[in-house]
Amino acid sequence: MKIAMIGAGYVGLTTGACLSRFGNSVCCVDINQARVDSLRAGNIPIYEPGLSDLIKANVDAGRLTFSSSAETAVADADLVFLAVGTPPLPDGDTDLQFILGAVDAVAPHMRSDAVLVVKSTVPTGAAQLVRKRAVAARGGRAVSVASNPEFLREGSALEDFMAPDRVVIGADDGVAEDRLRRLYAPLADLTTLLVTSTANAELIKYAANAFLALKIGFINDIADLCEATGGDCAAVSKGIGLDSRIGEAFLRPGPGFGGSCFPKDTRSLAATGRRYGAPQPLVEALVERNLERQVAIGRRLSAVLGAGSRVTVLGAAFKAGTDDLRESPALAIVDALLEDGHTVHIHDPKAREVGERLVTGAKWSSSPYEAAAGADAVVVATEWPEFAALDFERLARMMSGRLIFDLRNIVDRNAALAEGFTLHSVGQRPQGPVRRPRSGGRAAMADLAASPL
Ligand SMILES: NC(=O)c1ccc[n+]([C@@H]2O[C@H](COP(=O)([O-])OP(=O)(O)OC[C@H]3O[C@@H](n4cnc5c(N)ncnc54)[C@H](O)[C@@H]3O)[C@@H](O)[C@H]2O)c1
Numbered sequence: 001m002k003i004a005m006i007g008a009g010y011v012g013l014t015t016g017a018c019l020s021r022f023g024n025s026v027c028c029v030d031i032n033q034a035r036v037d038s039l040r041a042g043n044i045p046i047y048e049p050g051l052s053d054l055i056k057a058n059v060d061a062g063r064l065t066f067s068s069s070a071e072t073a074v075a076d077a078d079l080v081f082l083a084v085g086t087p088p089l090p091d092g093d094t095d096l097q098f099i100l101g102a103v104d105a106v107a108p109h110m111r112s113d114a115v116l117v118v119k120s121t122v123p124t125g126a127a128q129l130v131r132k133r134a135v136a137a138r139g140g141r142a143v144s145v146a147s148n149p150e151f152l153r154e155g156s157a158l159e160d161f162m163a164p165d166r167v168v169i170g171a172d173d174g175v176a177e178d179r180l181r182r183l184y185a186p187l188a189d190l191t192t193l194l195v196t197s198t199a200n201a202e203l204i205k206y207a208a209n210a211f212l213a214l215k216i217g218f219i220n221d222i223a224d225l226c227e228a229t230g231g232d233c234a235a236v237s238k239g240i241g242l243d244s245r246i247g248e249a250f251l252r253p254g255p256g257f258g259g260s261c262f263p264k265d266t267r268s269l270a271a272t273g274r275r276y277g278a279p280q281p282l283v284e285a286l287v288e289r290n291l292e293r294q295v296a297i298g299r300r301l302s303a304v305l306g307a308g309s310r311v312t313v314l315g316a317a318f319k320a321g322t323d324d325l326r327e328s329p330a331l332a333i334v335d336a337l338l339e340d341g342h343t344v345h346i347h348d349p350k351a352r353e354v355g356e357r358l359v360t361g362a363k364w365s366s367s368p369y370e371a372a373a374g375a376d377a378v379v380v381a382t383e384w385p386e387f388a389a390l391d392f393e394r395l396a397r398m399m400s401g402r403l404i405f406d407l408r409n410i411v412d413r414n415a416a417l418a419e420g421f422t423l424h425s426v427g428q429r430p431q432g433p434v435r436r437p438r439s440g441g442r443a444a445m446a447d448l449a450a451s452p453l
């Protein structure tokens, strides 16, 4: 089939590349000319494992192209996907300006039998709005509109797309349903295909993200309780996760959830609830708690460090496997540390280029060890695998202090303790010898006991 993918960001590029791998002819369109030029020159503007090779293979095979002209790209397309951003408005509701702008750009030029598919995450009712807008832009000619929400995660986007738990097709007419069933047929034996209304498909996407975010918010609160009572949240997560009704996924405590989806989508779901007079108090509370947590963790670190410490933050991206800094808890913690007067050095294996432009006031380094030279404390803020394999002997030689704050519970605990570090993990009381950082810090046993993470 011929596909136009409007929006060549994380979702558009990944989805476009994967669909071209099925043998479809895909044109990814973006209004950002620099992005299109870069893609045409073979430079992929985002980091996503495997994406660069997949794009290259499909471009070489003649199945994947890039354009800034929506008009040309949609002219002979069977399916036109909208994968543009849906950012939050100040009240948390979703800003549909990019969706509606894209509809205006594509609708007049689509074939009469083409299907317009909303892949972006949009509040319930948006597909109907898109349909009305498209019909108006086409001078009254009808158009088939479908909703096909995306569930991929950054950092594992290709595997998630190629082996999804389910594919949700929201279709209010047979043409849209048949076309999308055909499109996803190559995944049919791998997945559960759920065909429902556009309104349900839209609700499923928000409900899924909010439910996963609630699991994280819940375990983060339990982690605080474990720290206060002397429990170990890793054991608690395992113990509850083994119940198949609960499941082990998304029970890792940390610095709060971030990224371009959970924070914005929970706010949007809450806003939709308010708009329809069906309040979502659990989700409202979750949104608040998550913001509070990021700030609180920064403050708790500060309380242990004392004034004017030198702190190394390992990881800036909101999770491992991506260079995406949107709503990253690591950056909220960096901000809190800078505000409290600490000197901050950051290392992230992939996010430095974007990060250096975004975070002023901190110094960026090209390796964890360079970043840790002379530091009083190291904070592991993103779960990059290299941080799970830190060489503590080397760190001990380079650092001034002996404090590790492991906000992802990934460091090699025994290796850290053996080198004389005091280790603060999430959901556990601090472990190891308590030592004063050599410069600037004023950590004491009482402070540490009173200030678990
Ligand atoms: N990032 C994820 O992991 C993820 C996963 C599932 C769903 N989603 C949803 O998918 C949507 C896109 O997210 P993203 O992270 O890919 O966003 P993004 O910001 O990375 O990319 C969006 C792209 O759309 C382009 N664009 C905007 N208006 C356009 C227009 N009229 N024509 C052509 N291009 C246009 C922008 O220039 C940008 O490159 C959002 O609704 C998001 O909530 C994201």
Ligand SMILES: O=c1ccn([C@@H]2O[C@H](COP(=O)(O)OP(=O)(O)O[C@H]3O[C@H](CO)[C@@H](O)[C@H](O)[C@H]3O)[C@@H](O)[C@H]2O)c(=O)[nH]1
Binding pocket: 121, 150, 151, 152, 153, 154, 155, 209, 212, 216, 249, 250, 251, 252, 253, 254, 255, 256, 257, 258, 259, 260, 261, 262, 265, 318, 319
């Ligand atoms: O046990 C966990 C799992 C995740 N996180 C955090 O939660 C956030 C989101 O992580 P993840 O869900 O892995 O990444 P995303 O790429 O944001 O993917 C989510 O958001 C996408 C956009 O809607 C959806 O498509 C995906 O299904 C959904 O998982 C990150 O800050 C993680 O560090 C935790 O703190 N603990």
